[in-house]
Amino acid sequence: MIKTIDFAGIVLDNYSVRETIMNVEKNMSDQGFHTIEEVNMDTLMQAETDEVIKDALQMAEHTVIAEAGILDAVGAGSYQRRHEIEHHDFFYELMKRIERNHKTLFVIGDSMERVEQMCERISDRYPKCDIVGMEALDECSGATDAVINEINALAPDVVLSIIPSPQQEHFLMENREKISAELWYGLGKIELGKKRSRLALKIHKLIRTHKLEKQLIRHSDEQEEKQKEV
Numbered sequence: 001m002i003k004t005i006d007f008a009g010i011v012l013d014n015y016s017v018r019e020t021i022m023n024v025e026k027n028m029s030d031q032g033f034h035t036i037e038e039v040n041m042d043t044l045m046q047a048e049t050d051e052v053i054k055d056a057l058q059m060a061e062h063t064v065i066a067e068a069g070i071l072d073a074v075g076a077g078s079y080q081r082r083h084e085i086e087h088h089d090f091f092y093e094l095m096k097r098i099e100r101n102h103k104t105l106f107v108i109g110d111s112m113e114r115v116e117q118m119c120e121r122i123s124d125r126y127p128k129c130d131i132v133g134m135e136a137l138d139e140c141s142g143a144t145d146a147v148i149n150e151i152n153a154l155a156p157d158v159v160l161s162i163i164p165s166p167q168q169e170h171f172l173m174e175n176r177e178k179i180s181a182e183l184w185y186g187l188g189k190i191e192l193g194k195k196r197s198r199l200a201l202k203i204h205k206l207i208r209t210h211k212l213e214k215q216l217i218r219h220s221d222e223q224e225e226k227q228k229e230v
Contacts, residue, residue, distance in 0.1 A: 002076050010047060010054060012039060012063045014076065017089045020062060021097060027061055028157075029181050034074075035059065035172065037186040038090075039068040043165045056169035056186075059176075064090050066190055088192050092125075094185065097124040098158055106156035106181070108147065110163050110189075112136040118162055121192065122160065132156050144175060152180040164189035 002050060005012050013020065019226060027034045037060040038042075047053040057063060068085045071077040084090065105122070109115040115134045122129055133154045135147050159181045161168050168186050176184070 001078055001081065005071070005074050005076050007044060007046065007070065007074060010044065010057055012057075012065055012070070014065060014071070014081065016080065017084050020064065020090060022184070024062060024094070025097065027188055030047065031182065033179065033181065033184070034061045035036065035176070035184040036062040036064060036094075037169075038064045038188055038190060039070070040066040040190065041069055043169075044070065045193040046166050050166050050169075052173050053166050053169040056173050059173075060186075066188070068177055071199070088190070091187065091190075091192065095122060095126050095129065102130070103157035103182075104130045104132045104154070105158050106132060106151055106154060107134045107160045107162055108151075108163065109134075109136055109161070110167065111138050112194065114162055118160070139169070144171065148175055148178050152178070155180050157181065158183045158185060161186045162188065162190075 001016070002014055005014050013212070024034070024036065027181075035056075037057055039057060043053060043057075047057060065071065065085055066088075068077060068082045071081060071085075107115050107119055107122075108157075109118065112134075115136050119131055119134055122131065133150060133156065135150055137144070137147070138149055159179065161172070161184065163171060163186075165188055168188055172184060172186060
């Protein structure tokens with residue numbers, strides 16, 4: 001299995017869930033600040049024109065592919081990885097480890113409704129998981145310092161972000177030096193367990209995969225033009 005893939009100049013991890021979890025736990029043992037970013041098709045399409053997103057992905061210690069269509073676009077799919085991605089295995093395994101290792105969690109999102117829904121989902125599935133705080137950006141009127149102060153006052157082990165791209169990456173890059181936590185987990189706007197018809201899912205996936213393929217072609221053409229200019 002290919003361990004990393006290069007998508008239009010952005011290197012993404014393609015480790016199994018087990019391997020990624022082991023690497024994350026190893027990082028967390030050194031008391032530094034580490035970042036995980038889940039990457040979906042929309043994130044990659046936005047990264048083509050948003051340098052902040054691109055920088056956030058390149059600086060992340062761990063990137064988790066969140067849609068199998070990304071692997072399809074680069075021809076790197078496998079049954080194991082497809083199953084892990086489609087069932088959000090990384091999210092559930094990480095939450096299990098957070099609960100088991102008695103790590104504290106702070107949840108941040110774009111709206112309080114989504115934040116509360118996520119906290120409820122985590123508490124239902126992992127009742128011993130210690131959620132010490134939550135915050136929504138739409139209730140802060142742009143005062144991100146207040147959010148950072150709240151996070152730092154509670155000093156959680158893990159900050160779970162469900163802020164959509166590009167706001168999530170911009171928030172992280174603007175504040176990563178200020179956040180007092182061991183781990184930032186940028187889940188983004190991923191609907192865990194949301195049910196859609198198979199036909200709708202197939203059509204949606206085909207359209208977005210095609211867009212990613214066109215993006216790769218554009219990047220390849222740009223690289224060829226640069227080589228000609230040298």
